[in-house]
Amino acid sequence: MLKNLASSRMCLLAVPLFALMALGTQRHVVAELPAEAVEIIAMDEKQLAAFVEERRGKVIFVDFWATWCAACIEEFPHTVELHRKYAERGLVVASMSLDDLEEKEQAQEFLNEQQAGFANWISAYGGGDESFTQFEIANGALPHYKLYDRTGRLVKTFNSGDPVDKPFTAEEVEVSVRELLDAQVDEDSQ
């Protein structure tokens, strides 16, 4: 039996392990982290379209935000809440940061704090105007949300800074999400 060898190796491992755990608990005192820490992936609009297409049958909600957008930071907990409440019913939530790629660490930190346990992306085009154009962010204003129905069709966008339309509320967003989750889907359109 390798018992003796194994146990001595275990002791050797235990010391650094306990040290790491001690350090770990010092840092992460506040909230429980998700099992996997957030990893942001660079995405372009074609990859977003493919992501949506691959998930026909699900309702998809994409939150476009940036670390410089105070309103986005303030509203983000609502997005996390949508994920918590409706993932089981078929809602797929994703976040897309329009920060410069250099700000990826900062964005990741925020998403970790928010416990954003869903797909998290950063625009492949960086923080300039091209991102806003390629992702068709109406008004060039954040926050911006896109909502896709179970057939993969973009059915609604929630636009900030609109000089004509009434500003949207978190309640209205949730109502729209629920409507799409509850909607009957024709077999033909799948």
Place this chain on the structure above:
Amino acid sequence: MSRVRFVPVVLAIGLLCPLNVDAAKWNKVVNIGDSAPDWKDIPGIDDQKHSLSDYKDAKLIVQIFTCNNCPVAVAYQDRIKQLQQDYQDQGVQVVAINVNNVEGDRLPEMKERAESERFNYPYLHDASQKSARGFGATVTPHVFVLDQDRKIAYMGAVDDEMDPDMVTATYLRDAIDFLLAGKQPKIKETQQLGCGVKYE
């Protein structure tokens, strides 16, 4: 339908539904070439009321919808000051308008910001938000250049990057240079980006 009645019907449809070839790409309220919507009696940090007509002697007006608290707007403060300074002697007048009605974005805080940052242009607060709606402003900062006839000659972004060290395209300055030379800007409209104007 008889041929006699067909033509007027087609004409009527044509008049009612003109082909909007020059429709703005990123503005749902105004187009390039439109006369600037007028605005009057907006209070400024100087405690005076300001109207668009006050600036009738300016060759070009650079109207910027901006605010105190949006990091993007703040990132552009120095660039706007520099622009006003550089084009001061060529008859270019920057006018900044803030239509956000939230804490930190009202006249007292605007006065503080203008003083500490030494703004060299009028900074006005339009609580009615009418000026911004009239221009179809969507974010801070959102820029509109008005030519000598007060037609909208350029609108959108100041340049292509929030970080001043990463700018590659100086849209606003280029547009101003073209106009001062008596020409139309090569790029008349760009995608504005920033924090959404806090419309109520």
